[in-house]
Amino acid sequence: MSSPSTSQDINPGVPDIPYFTPKHAADPGTPFKGSPNTPTLFNPLKVRSKTLRNRIIVAPMCQYSTASGGSDIGKLTDYHVATLGHYALKGAGLVFIEATGVQPNGRITPYCPGIWSDEQTASHKRVSDFIKSQGALSGIQLAHAGRKSSTVPPWIAAGFKKPSVRAGVESGGWPEDVVGPSGGPENSWDGKGMAEDGGFYPPRALTLSDIKDLVDAFAQAARRSVEAGIDVIEIHAAHGYLLHQFLSPITNRRTDQYGGSFENRSRVLIEVIEAVRAQIPKDMPLFLRVSSTEWMEESDLAKEYGSWDVESTIKLARLLPGLGVDLLDVSSGGNHPQQRINMFSSSDYQTKIANQIRQALRKDNHNLLIGAVGLITEAEQARNIVEENDKSIGEEASAAQEMTDAKGGKQPMADVILVARQFMREPEWVLKVAWKLGVDVAWPSQFLRVRFPKL
Structure with a gap:
């Protein structure tokens, strides 16, 4: 056998990036040998022209x-290469x-990223390039915080012993x-206006001209995302941020074409989706995150306004496939302090x-992928979500042993899972999940020298 002629032959680098990083011998997080017994969680998923190597997605996480x-x-930095990479x-x-402002006033805090300027594109490309060099797809969440903007980072607020500080x-x-x-x-997020104990500024109502500018800002942010080499765009319409504020009759009291009926309240979001879809390639996946409920159904406000x-x-x-949305990212809450549930006290309410x-949607023959996001911290629970819904969480261990793909008419609870805080605790969570499920990835x-031993 002849020896390699150069060190590059021995240890080839990833092409088309301006620095050397080794090309992995095999793509991390993918099974060496796929089979009918491979859990759905570790099967690839193709969305338009892009293929996820597994069904585990790192959800957007604000880092300020x-x-x-x-x-x-607003530019991404080495910190984002280190963490996201x-x-x-x-x-x-x-x-x-993370949630990236399409306008300067769309950031949650002054320390949140933005993509409202062409000058910010290169920083996003640098992060995206490294993510992709490791075999993952890169995504960006386009957002506007609306009335929840112009606050300080949470650890600063905690220093004042407050949940939020202007x-x-x-x-x-x-x-x-x-x-x-x-x-x-009265429309500040906490309803306290400029009271001393309040943590949010009162908003001004967007004019029709402002709304037109907002829609265009989302479109231009999408254009810059494409130029940055991003693979997937997600529009943020959840957690009480601006597009969610328009959807809710509790926070949208407008009397023009953007308020009142469901059709009017959803108009801005639909215009944003259409504007973004028009700016991106036809083969580029588009996701949408929504709060599936704001947990206000039993409140006096809901009784009055809905x-x-x-x-x-x-x-x-039901409207989204026709608008070119490929996946609905299902979250909940965040639009009002009177919501009835503590979102951090349950591990599976959102997946249900x-x-x-x-x-x-399947009953109506709508082909829309569904993503489940929540406090998913155990491998067995993650597997249950994308494979079957007949087992309770208490039977996770046996389900992990017995279940493979959904069969016999069983339907998965979601097509992908989005995980946030657990990745901050354990960046190797994907590899740990595979190990627990007995999948040789x-x-x-x-990192081969520290690989988990086979079970």
Whole structure:
């Protein structure tokens, strides 16, 4: 056998990036030998022209780690390469860049990323390039925080012993440019206006001209995302941010064509989807994140105005395939402090809602992928979500042993899972899940010496 002629032959690099990083011998997070017994969680999924190497997605996670001003405002940094790149290195199928402002006043805090300027594109490309060099797809969540904008990072607020603290001009904020579908002190997120114990600024109501500019801002942000080499775009219409504020009759009290009926309240979102879809290639996947319910059904406000609930989400979801949306990312809550559930106290409530939505769409022959997001921390639970829904969480261990793909008429609860905080605790979560489920997946070439032993 002849010896390799150059070191590049021995250790080839990933092509088309301006630095050397080794090309993995096998793609991390993918099974060495796929078979009928391979859990759905580790089967690839093709969405338009892109293929996820497995069904585990790193959900967008706010990090509040960009410059708040100057020439680097909103640009991603080495921090984002280090964190997001590591999730890709350790096998995630798709890694999302966090909620990214399409306008300067669309950031949650002055330290959130943005893509409202062509000058910010290169920083996103650098992060996207590294994510893709590790075999994952790169994604970006396009967002506008609306009335929840111009606040300080949560650890700063915690120092004041408050859940939220306003970011004034001296802190890089924009008190006079916080916006929402409806304006006035009563429409601040916590309802406290400018009271001393309040944590949010009162919004001003967007004008029709403002709404036109907003839709265009989403479109231009999508264009820049394509130029940055992003693989997947997600539109953020959840968690009480601006597009969710328009959807909810509790926060949208407008009397023009953008308020009142379901059709009017969903108009801005539909215009944004259409504008984004028109800016991106036909073969590029488009996701949408919604709060499937704002958990306000039993409130006095809901009795007076109505609320955004699961049935509203199903009604919206039926429209999405025709608009060019490929996947609905199902979350919940965040639009009002009176919501009735603590979203961090249950491990599977959102996946049950995702299942309900998926079954309703399949019944009507709508082909829309569904993503479940929540506190997914155990391999067996993750596997149950994408394979079968006949086993309770208490039977996870036996289900992990017995179940393969959904068979015999069983339907999965979701097509993919989106995991957030668990990746912050364990960047190697994908590899750990595979190990627990007995799936022999590839590890990063640089980490083979510490690979988990076979069970």
